[in-house]
Structures are given as structure tokens and as C-alpha cells.
Amino acid sequence: MHDDTGLEAEVRELSDVVEALLADQGGCEWNRAQTHESLVTYLVEECAELVEAIEVGSSDDRREELGDVLYQVVLHSALAARASGDAFDLADVVRDVRLKTVRRHPHVFGGENAADVDDIVRLWSAAKAVEKSSRTSAYDGVPRGLPALSRAQKLESRRVAAGALPADVGAHTADAAGAADDADVELSWGRDLLAVVDTAGRAGIDAERALRRAVREREGLLRARET
Structure with missing residues (x-):
């Protein structure tokens, strides 16, 4: 140390x-x-x-x-x-993240009080909302580069936080695209998988981590068979 x-x-x-x-x-x-x-x-x-x-x-x-x-x-x-x-250096990066962390924890560095974790999340979300006030959608800021399972759950958590109604993705897309879309087997499979991911989210399961664990388990079994 x-x-x-x-x-x-x-x-x-x-x-x-x-x-x-x-x-x-x-x-x-x-x-x-x-x-x-x-x-x-x-x-x-x-x-x-x-x-x-x-x-x-x-x-x-x-x-x-x-x-x-x-x-x-x-x-x-x-x-x-x-x-x-618009150049910046390491000191700028460290300063920015330090100041942002302070802003998002007013119960520690400001005059706010937090009775429990729910209060902490509320204060953090409110502080972040002020910083991101230029966003026009509840779904702005969800990185497109996230793994698909993680991104699906992030979008769903944003929907819940915004109080929006669940999106029936399959029906909506099929109505918009027409019967030709029915032939897209890959998209249809993806919708079914998305429904499973939504079920995992409602159960409090991190879909990406769950799949990583299952893949590691399978890899272990495959490696064991090699010997």
C-alpha cells in the first residue's frame, strides 16, 4: 500500500x-x-x-x-x-471524474440526507439527470457497443424508470414491416431471446453474467472431456 x-x-x-x-x-x-x-x-x-x-x-x-x-x-x-x-490530458480526466463523483453523492459531499439505498439511488439519478438535461430520450446514453444482453436489460431498466409501457417488440415490428418479416428467422429467434432476457430482468438476474457463468461451466466440461 x-x-x-x-x-x-x-x-x-x-x-x-x-x-x-x-x-x-x-x-x-x-x-x-x-x-x-x-x-x-x-x-x-x-x-x-x-x-x-x-x-x-x-x-x-x-x-x-x-x-x-x-x-x-x-x-x-x-x-x-x-x-x-480540443486536447485534454490525464489531469483533466481525473479532475472531471472526481468532480462528477462528488456531484452525484450529495448525501456525502453536500447537504442532502439519505435514509437508505433507495434514497441514495434517487439522489444519484437526480444529479445525473441535471448533468444530462440535454438528452431528448430516456434511452439516450445506452452504449450501442454493449453486449446485446446487457444492452437489452439496460434499455428495459430505462423503460421502467421512465414509467413507460412495455414494448411488444414482436407485434410492433411485424405490423410495421408486414408479412415479409415473418421469413426472417434470425430476427424471430432474437425476439424470443429478448423475451427470455426480459423474464430474467424481472427476476433480478443479470443476463450477461448468467450467460458467462453458463459458458464457463460448459467450457469446463469440454476441457474435462479432453483429458
């Missing part, structure tokens, strides 16, 4: 390492060639490895994977600082 001075020094040294990799003289040609877009694959992989470490790994695994995700944050920030136009 490090004290505050040690933490600051470690972050600075990591930032310096990344700057050295990006340096025009003596740096790493591969790193200099990267962009935010080209690094997306690695960011997704590192986040997936962190999820695995959290769910089935050891403390050492979590420590390592958290470091890999942090490295991605530092690298993206360094690339942004070198860009022309």
Missing part, C-alpha cells in the same frame, strides 16, 4: 513511461501509430479480462487487470494531449 505521496509518484511515473513510448525521438513506433479508434479492441479485451478476474480470478489477477485497464486510460489521455484542437 502507498500513501498519497507514493500514489501520486506512481501515477506520474506511469504517465512518464507512456510519454516516453509516444516520444518522437527514441519512442515506440507502434504506440505512436495508435489512435483512440485503433485501441478500442485492446480496451474491450482488457475490460473483459478484468471482468473475468473479478468473477473467477485471484486478488493478484484483479490487481494485474486493473493495472492494464489503467494503462489504457493513461495511454488514451496521452494521445488526446498530443492531438490538435
Whole structure:
């Protein structure tokens, strides 16, 4: 464990390492060639490895994977600082997330009181709503890059929070698209799967995590059969 001075020094040294990799003289040609877009694959992989470490790994695994995700944050920030136009750096990223965290916890850093977890969620949601007041739909801000199961449950949770009526996706789409849509076996299968995901959500089940567990179980069985 490090004290505050040690933490600051470690972050600075990591930032310096990344700057050295990006340096025009003596740096790493591969790193200099990267962009935010080209690094997306690695960011997704590192986040997936962190999820695995959290769910089935050891403390050492979590420590390592958290470091890999942090490295991605530092690298993206360094690339942004070198860009022309609206550049930002690691200090800006850290400052923004610090201020946002304070704003969204008024029961800790402000004058609000929270009697229970429901109150905490209410205050957090209200603070976020103020920040995102320019949004025109309850479903804005749900990343399209989320895995399909996670995105389905996120959209459904937004619907419930907004008090909107459930969407009969199958009937609505079929009415809009006509009989030709009936031949789309893949879409029909997807609608059936979506109904199962909605059932999981009502039962408080994280569909994405449940599927990951089932896949890990199957992988274990397949590997056992190999031996």
C-alpha cells in the first residue's frame, strides 16, 4: 500500500513511461501509430479480462487487470494531449471524474440526507439527470457497443424508470414491416431471446453474467472431456 505521496509518484511515473513510448525521438513506433479508434479492441479485451478476474480470478489477477485497464486510460489521455484542437490530458480526466463523483453523492459531499439505498439511488439519478438535461430520450446514453444482453436489460431498466409501457417488440415490428418479416428467422429467434432476457430482468438476474457463468461451466466440461 502507498500513501498519497507514493500514489501520486506512481501515477506520474506511469504517465512518464507512456510519454516516453509516444516520444518522437527514441519512442515506440507502434504506440505512436495508435489512435483512440485503433485501441478500442485492446480496451474491450482488457475490460473483459478484468471482468473475468473479478468473477473467477485471484486478488493478484484483479490487481494485474486493473493495472492494464489503467494503462489504457493513461495511454488514451496521452494521445488526446498530443492531438490538435480540443486536447485534454490525464489531469483533466481525473479532475472531471472526481468532480462528477462528488456531484452525484450529495448525501456525502453536500447537504442532502439519505435514509437508505433507495434514497441514495434517487439522489444519484437526480444529479445525473441535471448533468444530462440535454438528452431528448430516456434511452439516450445506452452504449450501442454493449453486449446485446446487457444492452437489452439496460434499455428495459430505462423503460421502467421512465414509467413507460412495455414494448411488444414482436407485434410492433411485424405490423410495421408486414408479412415479409415473418421469413426472417434470425430476427424471430432474437425476439424470443429478448423475451427470455426480459423474464430474467424481472427476476433480478443479470443476463450477461448468467450467460458467462453458463459458458464457463460448459467450457469446463469440454476441457474435462479432453483429458
